[in-house]
Amino acid sequence: MPVRMKQFCVAIVVSVLAGTVNVHADDKATAAAVSNEDGKYFDKDGTPTFNIKEDGTVDWYTYSGYRRFNSECNVCHGADGAGSSFAPALANSLKTMSYADFLSTVAEGRKNLSAGKESVMPAFGDNKNVYCYLDDIYVYLRARAVGDLPRGRPAKKDDKPAAAKEQETSCMGG
Ligand code: HEC
Numbered sequence: 782m783p784v785r786m787k788q789f790c791v792a793i794v795v796s797v798l799a800g801t802v803n804v805h806a807d808d809k810a811t812a813a814a815v816s817n818e819d820g821k822y823f824d825k826d827g828t829p830t831f832n833i834k835e836d837g838t839v840d841w842y843t844y845s846g847y848r849r850f851n852s853e854c855n856v857c858h859g860a861d862g863a864g865s866s867f868a869p870a871l872a873n874s875l876k877t878m879s880y881a882d883f884l885s886t887v888a889e890g891r892k893n894l895s896a897g898k899e900s901v902m903p904a905f906g907d908n909k910n911v912y913c914y915l916d917d918i919y920v921y922l923r924a925r926a927v928g929d930l931p932r933g934r935p936a937k938k939d940d941k942p943a944a945a946k947e948q949e950t951s952c953m954g955g
Contacts, residue, residue: 805879812927820942822920828880829916831924837937841945843930844938846921849914853905861932862925867900875919875926883919887911913952 814822814832820841822832832840839847851860857868864870875883890904905911911918924930 805877805882807876807878807923807927809927809929812923819944820939821916821944829920831920831928831930833924833928833930837935839924839930839935839938840920841939841941842917842920843924844921844935845914845941845945846917846919847935849910850918850921853908853911854918857902862922863932868902871922872925875922880919883922884915887915887918909953913949 812824812830814830815825816823817832822830822840822842824830829842831843833843847861850858850862854871855861857865858871859865859868862870862872864873878886886902888904888906891902893900921930925932
């Protein structure tokens with residue numbers, strides 16, 4: 782085995798032992814919003830997150846993610862991320878899936894053809910209705926997974942921030 786390869790393997794073993802690889806757990810405390818840039822919320826690590834006020838009002842991005850998810854992903858993953866017989870319940874997956882893994886899985890897709898199974902997650906990397914709203918879908922599913930967001934259309938939402946309008950115009954138009 783080449784030396785660099787060996788070093789790489791050692792690094793992986795060390796990180797697994799140290800608990801830094803493949804051990805991602807999300808919960809309400811980790812997902813708590815600590816900052817807000819023009820209506821978009823971030824947790825203490827700078828990862829996009831949801832914000833739900835006491836009266837149930839959700840931030841714009843969570844609401845937008847609800848709409849996008851339930852038009853692009855629900856056919857396979859079930860309404861509100863509740864799962865189906867052939868695709869996992871993302872409202873559970875996001876309890877243990879990191880933001881980076883979420884983004885790459887949705888962009889690149891995934892196939893599991895082992896043992897006669899044919900489980901295919903399509904790649905959405907060139908679908909603007911998905912990639913222009915990836916963070917929206919992520920924060921929505923995160924809210925479903927760890928934020929006690931109930932199923933169905935959120936009754937109350939923040940107004941659409943100017944930044945969301947600008948980002949949408951440049952992403953969808955470009
Ligand atoms: C045509 C059906 C289909 C559609 C549409 C679809 N998915 Fe999937 N997705 C799957 C299947 C099947 C898997 C499981 C793949 C496997 O076995 O590795 C999966 C897996 C995933 C995973 C990994 C879950 C885990 O527990 O590891 C994520 C995240 C995901 N999909 C997100 C999305 C999002 C977001 C959308 C909408 C933009 C979407 N999917 C649309 C079929 C679909």
